[in-house]
Amino acid sequence: MIRIENLVKSFGAFNAVDDISLSVPEGAFLVLVGPSGCGKSTMLRMLAGLETPSGGTIAFGDRIVSDGNRGWTIDPAQRDTGLVFQSYALWPHMSVAGNVDWPLKIAGMARPERQARVAEVLTMLGIAPLATRYPNEISGGQQQRVAIARMIAPRPSILLFDEPLSNLDAKLRVEMRTELLRVHRATGATSVYVTHDQVEAMTMASHVAVLNQGRVEQFGTPEDLVRNPATAFVATFVGTPPANLVPVSVLPRERAASLPAQASAMYRPEDLSVSAIPIEGSLAFDFAEASPVAGRTMLTGISDSLRITAVVDAAPRFAVGDKVHFVLPEAPAALFGANGERLS
Amino acid sequence: MIRIENLVKSFGAFNAVDDISLSVPEGAFLVLVGPSGCGKSTMLRMLAGLETPSGGTIAFGDRIVSDGNRGWTIDPAQRDTGLVFQSYALWPHMSVAGNVDWPLKIAGMARPERQARVAEVLTMLGIAPLATRYPNEISGGQQQRVAIARMIAPRPSILLFDEPLSNLDAKLRVEMRTELLRVHRATGATSVYVTHDQVEAMTMASHVAVLNQGRVEQFGTPEDLVRNPATAFVATFVGTPPANLVPVSVLPRERAASLPAQASAMYRPEDLSVSAIPIEGSLAFDFAEASPVAGRTMLTGISDSLRITAVVDAAPRFAVGDKVHFVLPEAPAALFGANGERLS
Amino acid sequence: QNYDPALDAMSAEDLLPLAQQEGTVTVYSFTSRIAAVEAAFEAAYPGIDMISHDMSSTEQITRLKAEAAAGIASADVVYISDAPVVFAELLGPGLVTPYVPPRVVPLLDAHEREPLLAQRLSTKVLMYNEQANPDGAPISNLWELTTADWTGRVIMVDPLQRGDYLDLMTEIVLRSDEMESAYQAQFGTPISLDDGVENAGQQFIVDLFENDLILVSSTDDVNAAVGTLGQDNPPVGFTSYSDRRDNEDEGWALQVANDVTPANGIIFPAVLAVSANATHPAAARLVIDFLMGDDSETGGEGFKPFYVAGDYATRSDIVSHPDAVPLDQFNAWSIDPVATSNLRQDVGDLVLSLQ
Amino acid sequence: MSLVSTRGAARPLRIDGKLVLKLVVLAILGVLVAAPLLRILFETLSPGAIVAWSDVTSGRLARNLLWVPLGNTLILGVGVACGCVLIGGFLAWLVVMTDVPFRRTIGLMATLPFMIPSFATALAWGSLFRNGRVGGQTGFLEGLGLSIPDWLSWGMVPTLIVLIAHYYSLAFTVIAAALATVNSDLVEAAQMAGARRGRILMGIVLPVALPAVVAGASLTFAGAVSNFAAPALLGLPVRMQTMATRLYGLIEVGQTARGYVIAILLIAVSALFLWLGNKVISGRRSYATITGKGGRAKRFTLGNARLPLFAVAALICLATTIVPVLILIASSLAPSSSALFSNWTLHYWTGASNPSIAQGQAGIFSNPFIVSATGLTMGLGVAVAITTTLIGLIVAFVLARDGKGPLAGIINQVSFLPLLVPGIAFGAAYIALFGAPIGPFPALYGTFALLLIAGTAYLLPFSVQTGRAVIQQVSGDLDESARMTGAGFLRRLAAITVPLASRGLAAGGLIVFVKIMRDLSLVVLLFTPTMPVLSVLAYRYASEGFTQFANAITVVILVISIAATLLANQLQAKSQPWLKS
């Protein structure tokens, strides 16, 4: 179990992590998502014991491992955690196999056992043929897999992943997430996983925390977040593609009628349709891009700073700059107040 | 215009790039996709002039800039290209603004103009508030944006991007790709862009090259690739989600009947449906994961090494390990031979 | 005193058994010639291991002081130059004690026995290039060095880099009376002193420096500048008379200017003393006795390494080296270490103010 | 970070591991460095000596005692530091990062000048540029009929040039070690920006190796301000005094207190410079060039500039190594120091005793001492190099990883001071402090151990500075990822930091080795007579005027140093397969 209470980390006057509290049971798979710079890596580094919190506590099970209020933290060496660094942090002077082997050596594992373990994880990550190369002799995605292999080989009881699959191709990423989940389940470890990939978040997580500017915007199961976003931020952040948020003030009059003027209305992309001419309930946007997704087409339009996405079964061909009329459903899926709070 | 002919790059006995020929017109937006380690970064580095080809030539317009057969290459400084490095390669001793400013200084731009340009690109990439920080004081995604800012600020006429958005969140990524396209169009530059994000590839590219093991598997427009994959590899690599490839030998008898035994049949995920019980044309898999995509649900099943994905409107809830029966349509969307070549 | 005063009165024969009992003896020496002495000593007195340690006078003084501070008695015999400093820094605080072998007492002048035993004399005197001056020394009066003829053509080691040159300057001040009459002899007028200059010696130093005296960092530089063969207009300089012995090897034509009024430089002692905390007091005395040479004309084995032209034994019964001006005709001032050590810093300050 | 990996229950009152490490380092430095220095300070404060302070700083003599020499010294220090960094940095870049021909040879040659005693370099200068001011033999150029002005023969200009020629190899060694680890993508990014070679060197390569540049500047600054031989040989004839010549002279003529005051003031002034340098590199900037993304080391093609740049490098090496080495060798073969290239004889090397030459001294290889002394000297060199490197590593690690705050500032300063203390004062302080038994520790007087400890303390600045410069280039997350595995401090140091910083550490060790082989002032005070070392033997010969023998020994030392360098290079190449390109 991981329990985080009122965790704060400041760099000078800036709070990278700002009063976060959450807890997950043992064996949970917690995914952290949030915009760039919101404090995800900082969270992981504090969980790993590499950073002492500026305030608040972290407990693994019953044992407090970091106490920011008293300014101490238990050494990473004594936490039995593993971390895949966002920057990989491979040891450039060790070969691929050497990188994976060294932590096992530190753990005091016998040589034959180590060799077997190294071969096993390298094979699992599809990099066994690269075993004797040095990190500067392999590609970025291969390096990233070495970083994963190195972390999981000693089977730590808490697994921390910082965007571990970001440099892999889609196909490999799908395979790798299955493998990682298998490791997670097989060892009964608790995992904390940072990702920007929505599908990863949705398929892997038992719990998701959406962070924004160092705070938790919403914490819950993946379904929860998509179905019931608690804030406007979550609504526009989660989902493939995420929901659209349109200020009531720009809505077509017939749709805005019954809604509070200061609020914003949320529409799911799949609830929109498009039309080449203005019709009832439609809003005009400049065509931005179209892409096939899951057998449908995802269309995006832009108007000033507003961006809207619709997923439609069949779409006419548009060129950049064409006007596209996005037809809104009668009622929004949700309503959010001026400060992003959910109204209905 | 970029014309690449019979390009080869070997590291010792290993051919990272293996006889690639392709050409794109000026102003094109060429996207390179391919599995990890297939030679994408190596291609970009050769285009940038950082690596001398082991064979073949690269020409920009009428001018040959690299000639591997004669072992020479024009200095990167004289190519007017910019590269976003996969590893960012930020200068650690310069602040964010300093990193962006230095190339402008080199280009001999006057101070006030430089300041304006730096402010402009930093704002465009949403990192203006970080201008005085050093690279080790910002997050991974912020570093990546600095790398992009540094590259585009001098407006080179050939833009090379190596997975430039891989560490950004989905929302930012969507915005950034619009910005990058705007830069691309505004400067009339030719771009070569490496990405693992299918949506990025589909929405940004004028041309896509799918690489595999140092070779081009298919070169064409994005639509082409999705509609008419030339090889089994492309079929299973491109698309969100990519198509399923099932060996005829494991197909249910009623579906295999009219197909050649050695071939593999391609089915698009959206053409499949699922059933909780075996029915006609169904194949049993172990449930692996489910995730909501574009208002539908993407279901994945695994059976031995075979993985199958279906996109369905509504799916029953499955738990890991449940048997799921994927129902195949009457006829496959395409057929591929034993070596991956397209049969029909 | 931690040794038996009776030792001081013993002869070498009496000391020998005691020394052999002590077994070893350590000598700090400012000259590497001690290695030859060591071999001779061990041959002469088997059973006593002599350990010689070669270091400069400055290092000896520093080391002896540091050792004393730590309560260590490492040296037994101190063989050292720089007598003025030694008197002030070692003898004064009682780090070394005097010892004169009884047998040589009658052979030495009083100032060669006290306050410390002088074993031999070295020189810093005016030398010239005899190839360029076949008719003899170009200088007959020190004051000539301050004239326009010799501007930029007098060379010596910076007196603030080497103690013996500072001693030379000090001696010139101490001999102000002689310098004053030499001035009269040279220029025919009585000397008039500059403001702030107290005597003729100081005036000489001031004038010498103002006449573009050239300073270098080592005696060998002086020798090479003065002595090198084939020069049209070589400088003159103060250096060691004994360096003339290298003329042939080095291609020099060094010769001493002996007939110089009032003197051509200084002659000063190398002294021997027993370390105050010597752990081998008998052997220490035996070594000093040995170093003073035997009764032969050249001093025998113990003195052999020092029997060279330009170095002079203090013992009156050892004759000067045949290649050198005999000591009694040598026209250098014999320094008074005690007086020198009193005045040295003042003269040093004067030199300092001239640079 | 904890020194000992004590697994067990959480102890809420754990003290901060970093602090503990700093305190340990400070304690080591306190014993090794601060105590002897304080002793020297107290010596100047004794009632009889305290007047020296006012004499030196404010009396009527202060101008010539302190201010003028101080001015000269600072000009020398700053000038030499700048010159050395530029030349050393340029050569390091050429050797490490480009495809210049014969780079191994250039690399080896560029490390040599420091191994050649500076007097040989000064003599080399004289043999070319000496004019008739002093008399004796004039230089080659005057021999050709040219008239060389005094300013080119004597004083500041030649001293500056000679010192740069002597010390640039220190800067080269440190900067080369740092550049070897610069990820080539940083340079590639600069190339992509369209920058030319010179711009890349000055704008990216040197700044990104700034810790090494500062280390090189600090070491060469300290070297220049404390060098005695060059200013004495070239400056004295025009009465140019530096703090070093003053200091040496004052101790030599028995005015020790004044000398120590000068030394302390020199230390204070240098500390200011060091503080400034430290401020430059301990800001928020990072110099991490070895990152966890497996950077490539790639050589850059020079194209057309290849031969011209090679010519420049070859000229520098020729002038600063070949010429002095030739002079040195010639002066060990020529009977007369005024005709170095005639009548050569091997007598001084191998001859048997011949009463007509040098008072019957046999050649050095016929001297029974020389073999034992060589062994002993090398033993001492290796031992001191090892201990200094080990202690320097830990100090450097603390400074590089956690270089902020007053404690780190003190550590940095204290670990640099020995460079500026006169060896004789340092040696004396060591005898006085550690000569007698302290509590349970036996007296170390006259033991190898004392020499080892003193040598270690004395040369610590070299290993700290070089070590720090390279460790700062290792990205912190490499150590962090090792912490995650549970490895303890020493284990991580040995397995991660040391291999990555090995080139710099080896360079530091090599400098220490060379330095202790040649050092006299410290050794002569601490060593016991029965154990001659080469420098003492050379001194013996020189003090009797047998310079040929002394120079022959210097050549022996030089050969040993070169051999050590070659060996180190060899090991280096073998031990860093990931750097091959």
Ligand SMILES: Nc1ncnc2c1ncn2[C@@H]1O[C@H](COP(=O)(O)OP(=O)(O)OP(=O)(O)O)[C@@H](O)[C@H]1O
């Ligand atoms: N120095 C080298 N020696 C040997 N093989 C190398 C070297 N550098 C790269 N390779 C190999 O070349 C291949 C292509 O590398 P490249 O970096 O171009 O891949 P990539 O397509 O960019 O992959 P990724 O998506 O993982 O970044 C990889 O398989 C890599 O292992």
Ligand SMILES: Nc1ncnc2c1ncn2[C@@H]1O[C@H](COP(=O)(O)OP(=O)(O)OP(=O)(O)O)[C@@H](O)[C@H]1O
């Ligand atoms: N040393 C530092 N000084 C000041 N601010 C810092 C420092 N280190 C990190 N930050 C800031 O803290 C915030 C959180 O950083 P963190 O690395 O945790 O972000 P992140 O959520 O991991 O982002 P990304 O997805 O881009 O990796 C960022 O805004 C970053 O700029």
Ligand SMILES: [Mg+2]
């Ligand atoms: Mg991060």
Ligand SMILES: [Mg+2]
């Ligand atoms: Mg790549």
